[in-house]
Amino acid sequence: MDLFLQLLANGLINGTFYALSALGLTLVFGLMRVVNFAHGELYMVGGLIGWALTAQAGLNFFTSLALVIIIMGLAGYLIDRLLIARIRNQGEEPGILLTIGLSIFLVNTTLLVVGTAPQKVLQPFSNRPLFLGPVVVTQSRLFVVLMCAILITAAHLLIQRTKLGRSMRATFQDSMAASLVGIRSKQVYAMTFALGAALAGVAGMLLGSIYVAQATIGGLVSLKAFVVVIVGGMGSFAGAIVGGLILGIVEALWGGYIATGYVDAIGFALVIVMLVFRPYGLFSRQVERA
Amino acid sequence: MxxxxxxxxxxxxxxxxxxxxxxxxxxxxxxxxxxxxxxxxxxxxxxxxxxxxxxxxxxxxxxxxxxxxxxxxxxxxxxxxxxxxxxxxxxxxxxxxxxxxxxxxxxxxxxxxxxxxxxxxxxxxxxxxxxxxxxxxxxxxxTDGLLAQSFAKILAEQLKLKKIAYIGVNDDFGRGGVEEFEKRMTALGATTVMKEYFDHGTTDFYTLLTKLRSSGADGVFVAAETQDGSIFVKQKAEFGLNQKVFGVGSWATADFMRLAGPAAEGIYAAVPYAYTMQxxxxxxxxxxxxxxxxxxxxxxxxxxxxxxxxxxxxxxxxxxxxxxxxxxxxxxxxxxxxxxxxxxDAKGQAHGFNIVLVQLTNGVPKVVATTSIGE
Missing domain, CATH: 3.40.50.2300 (Response regulator)
Structure with a gap:
């Protein structure tokens, strides 16, 4: 029983991390119809900026976190205005090629500037074990889980409750009608990608504070994020959260009771099962779009 | 023209x-x-x-x-x-x-x-x-075999390890290292209580550590490189486990110690090279x-x-x-x-050079034992 509780706790914690890592990807897809293959690289860049600000420049963790959100948001805004805007409304393939190219560019630029060494984002909470009955966690992990929950809620409120969020949803339901009522769609697209990039970057920084930030980490992050998004349903906000938690728990239980050597395979097994039985994911919005 | x-x-x-x-x-x-x-x-x-x-x-x-x-x-x-x-x-x-x-x-x-x-x-x-x-x-x-042959005895006798958990990265190097050490250690009377592998680039070892905690091992053998290995020992310390760790891979390096921080203290590593070799x-x-x-x-x-x-x-x-x-x-x-x-030798395997067992102490890989690879 102790084993089960610990595995469940590990799974839930990891699941929250997966959810935040995948959120930016699913938003950009759901709202913009762009499959962002550079998502993992934006995560990596956010992590390394977080490292540069906390460990190199010696800034406070929260100041750095705010700076990462601003820098990544700005970068996302520019990526959309300068690159993605050029291939808008040309189907999905140009977007795939563009973002794959962007990911290669980001990895190699980072390798050139920072090098291959894994780096650590400094964070204010301790890594000492905390015993909650039979379950061990650390303060730093609980802190990151809390931050994930706050950020997910903030993103949700931004989309559902603000004027910007309403114009985003309007634009993606019917961009012609949205333009007619005076929504500046160029601006809205750019802000959406900025939101996706900021979420990726902030996830990279938060997770870089308990794991490591490294130039070549993006590929693995993207893979896991795609698993989460496909299981949860491409473009679904709730799907990213539930998909993340499912992946975290399934991986923990599989690793705990069967074999840790094949943990990465289990996520893809989930994807196959999902594609066979519910091809649009758990929280599919396919019907609305049709 | x-x-x-x-x-x-x-x-x-x-x-x-x-x-x-x-x-x-x-x-x-x-x-x-x-x-x-x-x-x-x-x-x-x-x-x-x-x-x-x-x-x-x-x-x-x-x-x-x-x-x-x-x-x-x-x-x-x-x-x-x-x-x-x-x-x-x-x-x-x-x-x-x-x-x-x-x-x-x-x-x-x-x-x-x-x-x-x-x-x-x-x-x-x-x-x-x-x-x-x-x-x-x-x-x-x-080779993994030569390393295991040279150090299994020292590990079994000096560290008095009886119940051992083996953890390796999921490739030929990790599996090879685990197999060879398990073979030698078992021959010296140690029992295997756990044997698990993880993939290159794994960031979260909590599942493995949960199993390690319930396995009752008194020593952990780890075959991993700098990044995976440092994350493992750091999370092991976070998890509050204090079994002795001995590793093969890139452990006796300044970077390993920088990444693992205080968690690196006391770890044993069997390596063919350490900068402290005299x-x-x-x-x-x-x-x-x-x-x-x-x-x-x-x-x-x-x-x-x-x-x-x-x-x-x-x-x-x-x-x-x-x-x-x-x-x-x-x-x-x-x-x-x-x-x-x-x-x-005739098969293309090198011999004659030294390998060392180091213990990481205050950020320095201290040489505990030196032996040379025979023919």
């Missing part, structure tokens, strides 16, 4: 390019420069470059400068084979050094054999690689490496340095850049590196 002139120009350029290429001796280097062991691969390349700079400063080999052509194999078999084909076919290298991960090197071995190009590895340690009868392959490092050759190597790379050399810096020096010695001895002659000269290797003397 214009086209004839331009064709002539292109030909002249090609010819002069060819003539220029004659002036350097090209050695192909395949290392992982991307992926989760990229960091260790870059250390190997740093050692490689140091060896070549040193040699070129002293007049090069056979009166020519040596040039390393470095390709990224990413620790992946397919990419490493592509890199080897490119180096052999396009760059016409006379010898290969690489390809780091055992799985990748095993894939490159037949390519070297078909093309008759000698391949020297300073890193890949899976025992059976030198048992494949490939006469173009040379291993200038220890030989005059090593002191010289450490000084030069540190001034070039702003960090102390680890196992892989030394591996790249040794592999290239062994190849360049062989070319010098062969008196020719003919790969067949270089291969024959390699069999007569008698090289002294920072970690002792290297000679090859």
């Amino acid at each position: 214009k086209s004839i002139i331009s064709t002539g120009f292109v030909l002249a350029t090609l010819l002069s390019g060819g003539a220029w290429a004659q002036e350097t001796i090209k050695i192909g280097v395949i290392q992982p420069l991307s992926g989760s062991v990229a960091y260790n691969g870059s250390a190997d390349v740093a050692g490689t470059k140091l060896a070549i700079e040193e040699r070129n400063a002293n007049g090069g080999v056979l009166g020519k400068k040596v040039e390393a052509i470095i390709e990224d194999g990413g620790c992946k078999p397919a990419d490493s084979v592509n890199a080897a084909e490119k180096l052999i076919q396009r760059d016409k290298v006379v010898a290969l050094s690489g390809a780091f991960c055992s799985s990748a090197t095993i894939a490159v071995m037949p390519v070297a054999e078909t093309n008759k190009i000698p391949l020297v590895t300073g890193v890949s340690s899976k025992s059976d690689m030198t048992e494949k009868g490939n006469k173009w392959f040379f291993r200038a490092t220890e 030989t005059p050759k090593n002191q010289d190597f450490v000084t030069k490496y540190e001034s070039a790379n702003k960090e102390k050399p680890g196992k892989y810096g030394a591996a790249g340095y040794n592999a290239l020096n062994i190849i360049m010695d062989a070319i010098q001895r062969a008196g020719s850049t003919d790969p067949e002659k270089i291969r024959d000269a390699l069999t007569k290797t008698d090289y002294e590196g920072p970690n002792g003397k290297f000679k090859f």
Whole structure:
């Protein structure tokens, strides 16, 4: 029983991390119809900026976190205005090629500037074990889980409750009608990608504070994020959260009771099962779009 | 007319390019420069470059400068084979050094054999690689089997470990290390309470640690590289576990200790090289490496340095850049590196050099025991 509780706790914690890592990807897809293959690289860049600000420049963790959100948001805004805007409304393939190219560019630029060494984002909470009955966690992990929950809620409120969020949803339901009522769609697209990039970057920084930030980490992050998004349903906000938690728990239980050597395979097994039985994911919005 | 002139120009350029290429001796280097062991691969390349700079400063080999052509194999078999084909076919290298991960090197071995190009590895340690009868392959490092044979006794007797958990990275190196140590330790009376593998680039070890906690092990054997290994020991400390850890892989390095922080304290590592080894050759190597790379050399810096020096010695001895002659000269290797003397046996396995058991104490890999690899 102790084993089960610990595995469940590990799974839930990891699941929250997966959810935040995948959120930016699913938003950009759901709202913009762009499959962002550079998502993992934006995560990596956010992590390394977080490292540069906390460990190199010696800034406070929260100041750095705010700076990462601003820098990544700005970068996302520019990526959309300068690159993605050029291939808008040309189907999905140009977007795939563009973002794959962007990911290669980001990895190699980072390798050139920072090098291959894994780096650590400094964070204010301790890594000492905390015993909650039979379950061990650390303060730093609980802190990151809390931050994930706050950020997910903030993103949700931004989309559902603000004027910007309403114009985003309007634009993606019917961009012609949205333009007619005076929504500046160029601006809205750019802000959406900025939101996706900021979420990726902030996830990279938060997770870089308990794991490591490294130039070549993006590929693995993207893979896991795609698993989460496909299981949860491409473009679904709730799907990213539930998909993340499912992946975290399934991986923990599989690793705990069967074999840790094949943990990465289990996520893809989930994807196959999902594609066979519910091809649009758990929280599919396919019907609305049709 | 214009086209004839331009064709002539292109030909002249090609010819002069060819003539220029004659002036350097090209050695192909395949290392992982991307992926989760990229960091260790870059250390190997740093050692490689140091060896070549040193040699070129002293007049090069056979009166020519040596040039390393470095390709990224990413620790992946397919990419490493592509890199080897490119180096052999396009760059016409006379010898290969690489390809780091055992799985990748095993894939490159037949390519070297078909093309008759000698391949020297300073890193890949899976025992059976030198048992494949490939006469173009040379291993200038220890095998998992030799390491296990040398240190299992010390571990069992000095650390008094009875119940052992084995954890390895999920590839030929990790599986090889775990199998060999388990075999030796079991023969010495230890019992195996857990045996698990994890994938390269794993960031979260809590599941493994949960199993480790309930396994009742009093010692943990870990086969992993710098990044995976440092994350593992750090999370083990977070998890509040205090079993003794002994590892193989890149553990006795300054970076490992920087990444793992206080969690590295007290860990034992069986390594073929530590910068604290006391030989005059090593002191010289450490000084030069540190001034070039702003960090102390680890196992892989030394591996790249040794592999290239062994190849360049062989070319010098062969008196020719003919790969067949270089291969024959390699069999007569008698090289002294920072970690002792290297000679090859009939199967291409090096012997004669030292390996050490270190304990990480206050951020320094303190040598606990030294032994040399016998024939």
